[in-house]
Amino acid sequence: MSDADVTTTHTPTGSTATDAPFDVERIREQFPILAQRAGDKPLAYLDNAATTQKPHAVLDTLSRYYASENANIHRGVYALSQQATEAYEGARGKVARFLHAAEPAEIIFTRNATEGINLVAQTFGRRQVGAGDEVVISTMEHHSNIVPWQMLCEEQGARLRVVPITDTGELMLDELASLLGPRTKLLSIVHMSNSLGTVNPVRQVVELAQAQGVPVLIDGSQAAYHMPVDVQALGCDFYVVTGHKLYGPTGIGALYGRRALLDAMPPYQGGGDMIRSVTFERTTYNDVPHKFEAGTPHIAGAIGLGAAVDFITGVGFGAIAAHERQLLSYATAALSAVPGLRLIGTAPNKASILSFVLDGVHAHDIGTIVDTEGVAIRTGHHCTQPVMDRFQVPATARASLAMYNTTAEIDQLVSALNKVREVFG
Amino acid sequence: MSDLRELYQEVILDHNRSPRNFGVLEDAMLHADGHNPLCGDKLTIALNVVDEVVTDVRFEGSGCAISKASASLMTEGIKGKTLDEVKALFERFHQLVTDRAAPTDATLGKLAVFAGVRDYPARVKCAILAWHTLIAAVDNSQDQISTE
């Protein structure tokens, strides 16, 4: 099977109709790290759910920014500062278009998805969630969409409710509906699971919540680099993404919030930039989004994230999704044929993630052995311990695919798994 | 493959498949739970100590081959030893799995099969989990004894 043969055959909603034909080798050339070798083997980087690699477009933007555009923003009257401010605010506009927000002010730059969730918990959450209230999440959440709510509920005397999942790793929608009620002050749910690959029917989830008047936060950390996201079409109130999983820099992420909610929310941190005026008697806060961005932000990171979403849009989600869908079905068939291998997470609607266990071999040993064959996969609980408990496994091995992966890399993984069998007998 | 065989020595694979001293030690005088949250390894060490000598020791739990074999070989290696000898053995074992420059130490006996771990920094924790748990079991109890 040759990846070069893959072209877009159809265009999912939200992507542009002008997606160029997809040539995975041309894509790979844009990611310098992929040319590296792991010892005497080619590097097969299959840990994209942990972080994606960075294309030249992002690397060049970062070095150009620091080499010729660096200045602090929102303060200088000189040209360089103006330019930096424009580039930073321009990046906000790019992220807003990428997520289909109604306006750039609905995008708040954060450090990562985790900070976006904590921001909502500490501002919106503290205001809205009181004693006896409930926050609803699901069994398949990443720890970063569990712990901030646990902390909030503990502080406020509220209760955390958890939507269960099926044996294939799907959200139980009827259970979800029955958990929502007058006490529910927020539903926070993952768009795509990082340990199971499940893509949740978030539009339907939002409808269920809206019927009860419950605001919804969606954790789009995994979804946003595999599929187009339209926050207005979804109708969600908050949506978080993390730059380093969008082929962008680490240390930068974004929170989308509906303008009316953001306007009403108290600030997150206090400091420079988030204020309009300060006296010892009284401080007035700046407008959104600046109210939530205290201190000098990660200017280069935001501009780099802007370059990253431009890069993704340039390749096109139609082409990306078609390529990844073909890779996923190839990998699912190839891994299923490995003796003693069991996939964890087999929902009909899933994307690009293959979690598995191997009879008689702990995931950690799998990870070490395939590493010696040049294959980088993640092993462990993937920051989703409740998922491990749900499937009664201590850990899984996980291959997660991105736009630059190839069927040859899947073959490399499978032959590395055969090495595991050779060692363990 | 040859490198891998350095790590996954036959003795290690054997102790992984059929761990020794595996199971519950009824009415154990000392015990502690060990957990490596990174990989989900969990084990419990239980032992009896009479006159500062380890008279019996068992372990339970789940983990990777390195952590299971390490626990199994540890239980074999410490039975009949004094607590001081056990602690000295742990020091030497720790050096074996972390220090690339460490000379071969004949006094380690079978435990020397873990020398390969030093080339896999991500796996050092697996090899020493059982030992840390053992030391915790011994130290906790001494605290308790001293407060009684």
Ligand SMILES: Cc1ncc(COP(=O)(O)O)c(C=O)c1O
């Ligand atoms: C589903 C999901 N949510 C949240 C996160 C947290 O992302 P970050 O660590 O970048 O905040 C991750 C990534 O680890 C994830 O996969």
